[in-house]
Amino acid sequence: MRIRFGRTSGTAVAIALAVALGFGGGVWVTRSQSQTALQPFAVQAAPIHEEMDAAHEARAKAFPAKTQGIGAQPFQPKLIGRVKVFEITAKAVQWEVEPGVLREAFAYNGQVPGPTIRVTEGDRVRVILKNELPESTSVHFHGLTTPNAMDGVPFITQPSVKPGQAFTYEFVAKPAGTHMYHSHNGASQIDKGLLGAFIVVPKAGETKVASDVVMVINDGPLGYTLNGKSFPATQPIVMKLGQRLRIRYMNEGQIIHPMHLHGMVQQVIAKDGRRLAQPYFVDTLNVAPGERYDVLVTASELGVWALHCHILSHAGSARGMHGMVTAVIVQK
Amino acid sequence: MRIRFGRTSGTAVAIALAVALGFGGGVWVTRSQSQTALQPFAVQAAPIHEEMDAAHEARAKAFPAKTQGIGAQPFQPKLIGRVKVFEITAKAVQWEVEPGVLREAFAYNGQVPGPTIRVTEGDRVRVILKNELPESTSVHFHGLTTPNAMDGVPFITQPSVKPGQAFTYEFVAKPAGTHMYHSHNGASQIDKGLLGAFIVVPKAGETKVASDVVMVINDGPLGYTLNGKSFPATQPIVMKLGQRLRIRYMNEGQIIHPMHLHGMVQQVIAKDGRRLAQPYFVDTLNVAPGERYDVLVTASELGVWALHCHILSHAGSARGMHGMVTAVIVQK
């Protein structure tokens, strides 16, 4: 099963979160005996920390917040003979990264990340790029081995695709693994959203999981985003106790992001789409621009477990959590 | 044996350093025949490089410099029945990061890093947080698996702990390994010092070493620090020839720091507290925020061996070494 979290699942998630927010289990909140020691800064401190807490709480309670637009949706190809054909139109859009915050983005088919391409190793694939941007573009299939002329580097392997033009890429999908497709024209088109996951399922099949989640990390003009959204508009990953989850991390930004999952360990099983002979275990996974990592997580602990970049300015401020924060929610 | 380097060991270290600074062993310093080629810039250059050298030398000779306050001291729990109870009070302090340089810090029990918690896998642990800060806070046990309500994320797993309040965390210590405890309220409390090592010793015991050293890396308002101090106030690690050392690197900052040891190799044996099935060897270990690495070093070479971040602006300037620099000193 591939779980996708959209507006339809918002209610269920909100309930899960409300239950988890019961603050049960042996917690005691009491006045400290040392309160008198606080007097020197009490006069100014009280209003400031209360305002900070209120802002913090409001953001936490808004999660998962509804916004317009969902990225990384499954991409159904057209079949022309045995060729799987994907048409992607690059176009400027207004993208809502968190409630009420609209940013000028470049999107494939109106989505940030673009729709997720998922084919099987050895499939013949055709990707037709239509450029409705105000500038030239191209597509590079990052991690895939294509004929050189399909590699998407303007003026090295192809002409640039000018506004109003189209360009057709065609190749056999290989090697298996978690890859990406994105612009290779200039340095800022990816930052603005011209990116998507390109997953090549091994012919022999994949490790079976209950949820298979794409996690595109990005920074730049859209802010610090996970799958195109900033907290509290990021989508949580909801699991049943004991289920297994695969997260496919992909960094499309310009900063390295160490992704920390609370409470449960991440088993790293692939790097750049290639299976590791020797998997290893982490709670904090450092993902550099261009890298992909596949991890497995067993949903062994009940509750709402934060998943966030541990460069803390990417995940919060004195006013609460923002940016690269989401959660794995484990339910009974 | 766990070595801790405080003011009491300053004299011994100074002697070790003085011996090492004998500059022996086949070094010849001579006037170059090409000196005449230097005339064009000789007029201005001489005073500048001499001033730079003097500053450089003064800093090197000051190492290891005495400062007020030592962080990461061993934390003796109170035993209440079979529960190991640790009381930590978060409070603003003036922290001396290098001689004469006082910075506004947030500290647990007056230490930066906070006192080092060390328990055994399976121990029942109670951590009582008292908040004497001017703002709300919470504690997250980074790398540990606790019940969700003990995870320390304000407004997600617990209310924030307001100034003057206390909060009690209780859980069974697991999994084994090198972990951390730190604030999870906002992005800047950790930067200011609300952090500490949380080591869970495996029930089966650990690799035997002569010295077991916590090395908390941090950046931010306290500067570039190792265990809360900047060079020359960092504490060297003093070993006898042939002894084995474990360093537990933990990055609590917002920047990735590649830690380079001169002269001797570091064997990486654990990542985020989890033993690696396949250890590997490095001289430069890239440690991202939130990550921990355990390494073993055999003190095979006599002398004073620099250990520093290889992002060189974190370790020096034209005026000499600063920030994230310390040394492994190997004696007969």
Next chain:
Amino acid sequence: MRIRFGRTSGTAVAIALAVALGFGGGVWVTRSQSQTALQPFAVQAAPIHEEMDAAHEARAKAFPAKTQGIGAQPFQPKLIGRVKVFEITAKAVQWEVEPGVLREAFAYNGQVPGPTIRVTEGDRVRVILKNELPESTSVHFHGLTTPNAMDGVPFITQPSVKPGQAFTYEFVAKPAGTHMYHSHNGASQIDKGLLGAFIVVPKAGETKVASDVVMVINDGPLGYTLNGKSFPATQPIVMKLGQRLRIRYMNEGQIIHPMHLHGMVQQVIAKDGRRLAQPYFVDTLNVAPGERYDVLVTASELGVWALHCHILSHAGSARGMHGMVTAVIVQK
């Protein structure tokens, strides 16, 4: 065979590139039917994107561009008895990083990177440093184990080497692997170019390859450079189909650079000069300051394959590719 790419091979490379730029193989460029949708921004967009494309194309076509000075040239030692003697003179030079762009650099023997030292494990090596800089300096042999007095840390293991002075380093080369030599005086001398590769060939020999390429990554006052040059003045790696290539990545900068190779996989076989018990495969290799990685690439795909830092601002702008970009060119 060790390939070095200098001005003599420029013609051959240009031909290879021209062939590769044939844009053949199933590409169709057509007017899109959706062109009318572009009208709102067509008025201003046309001239801007055409100017961007022209700048982009001019840079791509200039590759590989000729510049004065080639770094990392093979370094032939003098033999004095059984000692291999390398004389290096540190001096300020004007260094041409790309056509017409001259930067104030510090160079060993007039090269950035300095000449590549290559000796065999167990060789007795003498490095005579002559300082013709306007400031003091020293040399650290990064990754090597030398006697402490030869470690190159001013005021810790030796006096600083002042302008006009010389200093002699002597040691037995160990351990085997890809290492570096560079200044250890202040934070900016390496940035300016005082660096070079120091390769210690194992006594037992190395993995056989058709090309063995040093790839020194740097950032700072010389810009984003690969072996001292910025695109389009970087040197491509030209291979015959089926040949095997070793790239020795070394980061001498202050930023972590994830190096992405298009089209072909990189097998990581060593870290910091030490062979990995368990090699792994990547297309994007994250290299931190001070780290070295040896990778093997089989030239399995014909064409011009970009090799670049995936922090895209280090590799391009709206005006085309710059900085840390080169290519592996595979010919029949």
